[in-house]
Amino acid sequence: MAMTLNDDQNMLRESARDFMASEAPVTHFRKFRDMGCKDGFSHGLWKQFAEMGFTGILIPEAEGGMGMGQIEAGIVLEEIGRNLSPSPFLTTSVAAVEALKLADKAMRDRWFPGILAGETVIGIAIEEGVKHRPEKIACVAERSGNGFKLTGHKQFVVQGTSSDMLIVAARTAGAVGETDGLTLFAVDKDAAGLSMEAARLVDSAMAAHVKLEGVQVNADAVIGDVDGGWAVLSKMLDAGRVGAAAEMVGVGTGAMDMTFDYLKTRKQFDRVIGEFQALQHRAAHLYGEMEGARSIVLKAQSLMDEGHAKAELYVAAAKAKAGLACNLAVREGVQMHGGIGMTDEYDIGLYMKRDRGLNEFFGDAYYHADRVATMNGY
Amino acid sequence: MSDLETFRAEARAWLEENCPAEMRTPAKGDEDVCWGGRNFVFQSEAQKLWLERCVAKGYTVPDWPKAYGGAGLSPQETKVLRQEMAKLGCRSPLNSFGIWMLGPALLKFGTEEQKVHYMGQIARGEIRWCQGYSEPGSGSDLVSMQTFGEDKGDHWVVNGQKIWTSYADKADWIFCLVRTDKTNKYQGISFLLFDMETPGVTTKPIKLISGNSPFCETFFDNVVVPKHQIVGELNRGWDVAKYLLGHEREMISGMGGDGGVTSIGAAMKAVLTEEPVLRAQMALFDVENLTFRAHGERFMDEWKTGKAHPAYSNLMKYVGTELNKKRNELVMSIGGTQALEWESERSNGGSKARNWLRTKANSIEGGTSEVMLNVVSKRILEMPGA
Numbered sequence: 231m232a233m234t235l236n237d238d239q240n241m242l243r244e245s246a247r248d249f250m251a252s253e254a255p256v257t258h259f260r261k262f263r264d265m266g267c268k269d270g271f272s273h274g275l276w277k278q279f280a281e282m283g284f285t286g287i288l289i290p291e292a293e294g295g296m297g298m299g300q301i302e303a304g305i306v307l308e309e310i311g312r313n314l315s316p317s318p319f320l321t322t323s324v325a326a327v328e329a330l331k332l333a334d335k336a337m338r339d340r341w342f343p344g345i346l347a348g349e350t351v352i353g354i355a356i357e358e359g360v361k362h363r364p365e366k367i368a369c370v371a372e373r374s375g376n377g378f379k380l381t382g383h384k385q386f387v388v389q390g391t392s393s394d395m396l397i398v399a400a401r402t403a404g405a406v407g408e409t410d411g412l413t414l415f416a417v418d419k420d421a422a423g424l425s426m427e428a429a430r431l432v433d434s435a436m437a438a439h440v441k442l443e444g445v446q447v448n449a450d451a452v453i454g455d456v457d458g459g460w461a462v463l464s465k466m467l468d469a470g471r472v473g474a475a476a477e478m479v480g481v482g483t484g485a486m487d488m489t490f491d492y493l494k495t496r497k498q499f500d501r502v503i504g505e506f507q508a509l510q511h512r513a514a515h516l517y518g519e520m521e522g523a524r525s526i527v528l529k530a531q532s533l534m535d536e537g538h539a540k541a542e543l544y545v546a547a548a549k550a551k552a553g554l555a556c557n558l559a560v561r562e563g564v565q566m567h568g569g570i571g572m573t574d575e576y577d578i579g580l581y582m583k584r585d586r587g588l589n590e591f592f593g594d595a596y597y598h599a600d601r602v603a604t605m606n607g608y
Numbered sequence: 609m610s611d612l613e614t615f616r617a618e619a620r621a622w623l624e625e626n627c628p629a630e631m632r633t634p635a636k637g638d639e640d641v642c643w644g645g646r647n648f649v650f651q652s653e654a655q656k657l658w659l660e661r662c663v664a665k666g667y668t669v670p671d672w673p674k675a676y677g678g679a680g681l682s683p684q685e686t687k688v689l690r691q692e693m694a695k696l697g698c699r700s701p702l703n704s705f706g707i708w709m710l711g712p713a714l715l716k717f718g719t720e721e722q723k724v725h726y727m728g729q730i731a732r733g734e735i736r737w738c739q740g741y742s743e744p745g746s747g748s749d750l751v752s753m754q755t756f757g758e759d760k761g762d763h764w765v766v767n768g769q770k771i772w773t774s775y776a777d778k779a780d781w782i783f784c785l786v787r788t789d790k791t792n793k794y795q796g797i798s799f800l801l802f803d804m805e806t807p808g809v810t811t812k813p814i815k816l817i818s819g820n821s822p823f824c825e826t827f828f829d830n831v832v833v834p835k836h837q838i839v840g841e842l843n844r845g846w847d848v849a850k851y852l853l854g855h856e857r858e859m860i861s862g863m864g865g866d867g868g869v870t871s872i873g874a875a876m877k878a879v880l881t882e883e884p885v886l887r888a889q890m891a892l893f894d895v896e897n898l899t900f901r902a903h904g905e906r907f908m909d910e911w912k913t914g915k916a917h918p919a920y921s922n923l924m925k926y927v928g929t930e931l932n933k934k935r936n937e938l939v940m941s942i943g944g945t946q947a948l949e950w951e952s953e954r955s956n957g958g959s960k961a962r963n964w965l966r967t968k969a970n971s972i973e974g975g976t977s978e979v980m981l982n983v984v985s986k987r988i989l990e991m992p993g994a
Contacts, residue, residue, distance in 0.1 A: 233906035233909045233910075234915065494991070501993075502992050504992050505991070511981040514984035517989060518926060521923065525899065525903035525906040525907075526903070528902070529902035529905070544898065551896070551898075551899045595895075599895050600891055602898070603894060606871035606894055607873070607874035608876070
């Protein structure tokens with residue numbers, strides 16, 4: 231496949247760009263942040279996402295969606311990143327949908343219509359520690375009655391308290407540290423024994439700590455195979471990782487463009503500061519880093535869409551590179567803005583906060599660089 | 609089967625039948641590479657046979673038109689041929705600055721006669737070319753060069769000195785920037801071609817920190833160059849030079865991904881496992897390496913469809929050469945004390961150390977990294993200032 235967008239993809243980019251810029255620009259984000267919104271996003275905007283067809287972008291056409299791939303989801307995510315548009319798109323329409331595509335028809339019929347309508351939000355309950363370690367899941371699902379009983383805790387469940395359902399990874403067999411023996415469950419938010427505590431994060435997103443105290447689910451709550459959850463989990467995580475990488479390309483590019491504009495207008499020593507070579511070289515270097523990130527993300531997306539054997543390696547590299555490049559963009563952004571870069575009034579600091587959250591989402595740059603090394607045989 | 613897949617099958621069959629087994633192993637070093645030219649001595653019968661067969665097929669320059677010695681392949685077909693060659697491990701039949709640099713410039717600026725004559729010679733590996741650009745006082749500020757060609761009616765008489773002329777001592781001809789108008793800085797340079805055996809041309813190899821001497825100083829003392837040996841218009845050689853530098857930057861930028869298909873980390877697993885900090889550096893390098901390869905692929909796809917910014921090759925040159933330097937720093941760290949050996953057979957004549965030192969020139973030759981960043985910042989990012 232050529233590493234350029236085709237005409238349809240360019241059209242989607244234009245419509246996503248126009249939509250985010252007019253309906254969900256940074257001022258929209260600020261409004262919901264400043265009102266101390268308990269969800270951290272607007273349900274109205276989520277409905278509008280649905281009207282644009284975005285919420286079902288990865289849902290097969292036969293089931294009412296747009297039947298598109300990671301490249302297209304990434305196009306939407308890049309614009310989300312550029313505008314800091316708050317929404318459940320990454321967790322619900324990307325990660326959760328990829329997991330549910332591997333579920334049986336009854337479960338898909340139960341959840342896809344709500345996602346397509348922009349009414350349903352799904353939380354991803356994977357993390358149990360402060361760092362991403364999916365193979366170390368210790369939450370237990372014991373056989374009980376017609377199903378399972380879940381006991382354990384989860385954290386960093388983004389939009390958890392706004393969710394209608396949580397996808398919970400739990401151990402049905404094997405020991406902590408093993409990839410075999412995991413199972414994924416769709417757990418209703420109102421299930422008895424499930425409790426959540428919402429926490430506001432640095433980037434104003436809401437994430438929940440979840441307690442599962444003997445939560446009873448039926449056998450039909452299993453997504454994929456019992457004990458074989460790693461396959462579903464990997465697919466869900468990789469979609470979430472490459473999606474977060476695409477969003478970081480948007481965050482980084484947004485921060486970079488804003489900074490370059492500033493370099494061209496801010497005057498000191500009687501000249502525009504963009505005339506100084508010390509800043510020009512850093513700007514050019516940053517541009518190269520962001521272009522590299524954009525390239526590896528596109529490569530990873532296209533390999534995922536092809537179902538290529540090397541997709542996993544490239545997703546890891548893409549999450550790592552996008553994380554490093556976006557992080558550079560926001561750090562250079564704040565520094566080059568000088569004093570006003572430290573103010574809440576200026577947007578550049580918001581990009582720095584968003585970057586931090588996305589970097590941690592489903593594994594940071596160091597975690598994924600480590601995986602690249604392992605997959606490369608050392 | 610699509611046309612391209614038919615071509616792939618044909619190319620594969622041709623390569624299997626015509627590429628000698630000895631030419632399907634990696635070249636052992638620079639002296640094992642076929643550079644062609646009047647004085648070239650083939651290292652083996654297989655090397656000679658492989659060149660002759662490729663010349664007959666047009667495969668030394670597959671994407672050049674047939675009239676100029678190529679095979680007339682489309683960019684897609686050329687890519688497929690290279691893929692099939694890589695799969696079989698076929699060596700390049702012929703390396704040359706004529707192929708990489710002068711040929712593309714002739715194709716754009718040369719007369720029909722020049723194309724048939726010079727490009728044909730290049731394609732057949734008959735003439736080895738060198739490039740006369742830099743001068744002792746003109747490195748990054750190349751346009752300040754002083755080598756002067758005095759107009760003598762039907763010829764110029766050239767006097768001056770070039771430096772960093774790659775393989776000038778082995779080359780048959782030179783493509784050379786010569787000032788033909790002292791009053792106009794940019795539009796006072798002409799792009800001349802002449803024989804290195806012309807009276808008045810002398811070369812002196814420069815020994816580098818790698819211990820090797822791939823570059824020379826080149827002196828011109830009343831060298832006579834006939835007027836028909838100019839490429840492009842009089843005093844417009846800077847246009848040709850800039851175009852050619854773009855190709856050079858692409859070529860150098862390609863080196864960053866060298867050997868990237870298999871990570872060097874896997875081969876040195878034992879060392880890396882015992883040194884977690886080194887392993888981490890290697891892991892981060894592998895991320896950059898995969899990124900650069902994807903970046904290069906995207907750049908070429910955008911270039912082919914005319915979507916790339918004309919100055920983008922400057923960015924690729926910067927990223928690729930800096931990456932290659934980083935790669936060689938890591939190779940030296942992983943290699944430890946053995947990589948320090950300079951002459952032993954064990955170290956293949958100090959190849960790691962010499963390659964490491966050689967790569968330090970990557971971000972100097974063909975435009976320094978600092979100049980590349982200037983160009984990117986001004987032309988792509990449109991930063992203000994002179």
